[in-house]
Amino acid sequence: MANPCPKKRLPSTPRRIRPPFVWTAKADALLGTTTDAAIAARLQILPESVAMRRRKLGIAPFNTAVVWVAWTKKMDALLGTAPDPVIAAQLRIPAPSVGTRRRKLGIAQVGNAVVKWTAEMDALLGTASDGTIASQLGCIPETVGERRHKLRIARFSTAALTWTKQREALLGTDTDPAIAKKLDLSPGQVRLRRQSLGIPTAKPHPEALKKIIARSGALPVPSQSRATTSTGRQFLIDQPHVQRARTEFADTEDMALTAYLERELAEVYSKSLHPPSCPYCRSRRTILQQKPHGCHPLPRFACRTCKQNFNRVAGTPLFRLRAAKLPLFIRLLSQQIPYNVAARRLGVSIDAIQNWAKKFRIWLLQLDPTGKWEKKVRLGIKARPHIRCPRCGVDGEKYLNGYMPNGERRLCCPACGTAFGISDAERLAQEAVRLEVFHDPGKAALDTETSDS
């Protein structure tokens, strides 16, 4: 290929960039016929590239579960007498192998509907694990589970069998979920045992929450702002986590971060001909090698110490990012919105947003190792509220569960199932809601980056 830019010297850097692989119809035809790794080896590209292309074209992965089995007449005779997974379990071979063989011999599949539940069979439910009963009945465990759910029979558990007097004394003293938590059982097991002993349930809500709140009305309201912190990162508690119909995301842009990044971006993409120090060896012995022109909008420099050529973007994590969308993207970095919303706003893929967010967070840590600026990034990071439950006293994570009539977020206690408005919970618990990050898609990359350097 001819050098498209005659003024440009061929790079002296040893870094060789492989031209992007072009998917031909012939290459596409290979997808799904064998494993991605085998195709990748044949095309001399990465297995990830093959998997990505395969998913893009909606082609199912090559089914490695269909292993070769030496089928005997005796084994063949079993096919179609029970659902494939049951036979597979009996023969100790993968279920897809059974299905493939059955279809090859033209034997019809036995569905789950064959089980006709008799009173005797129903009596078995819950006395052993679904899998054990399923193998006795010759059906798949899901069928047993479905029936068990329908009859509201608790899942078999060894713990359920050891009801001591001490444990039984607890029944009815609190809500079933609360007791289940104490005894390490499922609420269904507790409820079943309580019902079988004829113990009435402790009323889950003995007193209307409104009354409790009204009574404690005189309590001082803890000082709190809607933007609570978690390890220094600020979040708005009212912001939704996911995009639903009619979801409105408040504009949470941190103008200080945007201005900071705009300044840094302008410097990196500057056309100034003053040579910066070498990003590879930190040497100051650098000279201007090439003024910006035509297809190279950035000036290039050369290092006299290590003989590398570079521009100002080289050596930053922004190297080879699409520069055109970056000024818009930095305005999204501090927004408390999920990646998919950011992707839609910029008209790029979610993968691009994820990659950019990662690169920018690494860059922010490089620019300011104290992490002051990186902590202002909220894009894609999700936090859940923590507070002591005013009803059951369990401290820790609460779920966000819709909105109160007054428009504030409603919290739900996973331990006792009670729902509170945020301000009510804070007033009753006499503490402010803390937010803790529970989802940070960029954290792993950031951690490896900071531990490397």
Ligand SMILES: [Zn+2]
């Ligand atoms: Zn150098």
Ligand SMILES: [Zn+2]
């Ligand atoms: Zn609670």
